[in-house]
Amino acid sequence: MQLREADWRDLAMMAALEREIFPDDAWSEATMWAELAMRPRRAYLVADDGVGGSSLVGYAGLDLAGDVADVMTVAVDPRARGRGLGAALLAGLHGLARDAGSRAVMLEVRADNEPAVGLYGAHGYEVLRTRRGYYGDPAGGPARDALIMRKELDENG
Numbered sequence: 001m002q003l004r005e006a007d008w009r010d011l012a013m014m015a016a017l018e019r020e021i022f023p024d025d026a027w028s029e030a031t032m033w034a035e036l037a038m039r040p041r042r043a044y045l046v047a048d049d050g051v052g053g054s055s056l057v058g059y060a061g062l063d064l065a066g067d068v069a070d071v072m073t074v075a076v077d078p079r080a081r082g083r084g085l086g087a088a089l090l091a092g093l094h095g096l097a098r099d100a101g102s103r104a105v106m107l108e109v110r111a112d113n114e115p116a117v118g119l120y121g122a123h124g125y126e127v128l129r130t131r132r133g134y135y136g137d138p139a140g141g142p143a144r145d146a147l148i149m150r151k152e153l154d155e156n157g
């Protein structure tokens with residue numbers, strides 16, 4: 001598996017994965033083009049299995065917003081989970097943030113997203129605060145809480 005910076009040739013596969021992983025609120029391919037167009041303020045990495053040319057199994061993005069960077073997204077193909085790809089993508093983002101001079105990274109995640117909260121917790125993120133009822137349910141179900149998490153960057157992690 002290779003971790004590399006995303007380019008426009010990856011966008012169709014990223015958008016297809018996005019629709020599968022986030023069926024209710026997927027970013028469109030046009031939104032992803034706009035994200036890449038914001039480089040170097042934004043940085044996107046893809047995990048490429050390289051089987052039969054290029055085969056994306058995950059992607060992650062960062063907003064390099066000065067001394068505190070924001071994780072925009074981390075997503076791994078459901079068929080490739082539990083193999084360390086999410087951790088590798090996150091570590092890649094941390095390296096990019098550090099190289100850009102950030103001293104911390106922040107993100108927002110649904111409190112009931114156990115795999116993601118587990119991933120972030122295992123990589124040094126701490127909960128700064130909870131935003132109660134932040135994620136409304138279009139189907140009328142109960143709203144879900146968001147966790148705002150933050151990790152200090154140092155030379156090790």
Ligand SMILES: CC(C)(COP(=O)(O)OP(=O)(O)OC[C@H]1O[C@@H](n2cnc3c(N)ncnc32)[C@H](O)[C@@H]1OP(=O)(O)O)[C@@H](O)C(=O)NCCC(=O)NCCS
Nearest residue numbers: 074075076081082083084085086087109115116118119122
């Ligand atoms: C969150 C996600 C990226 C994790 O990807 P992954 O490649 O399966 O994660 P990894 O294999 O690298 O796991 C790394 C660590 O994350 C945590 N983790 C991963 N899956 C977990 C789960 N189902 N429950 C709890 N913790 C989990 C563990 O700490 C794990 O370390 P360990 O394997 O040593 O126990 C993946 O589940 C995903 O794409 N989810 C849907 C998209 C999403 O919700 N993204 C976050 C939006 S904020």
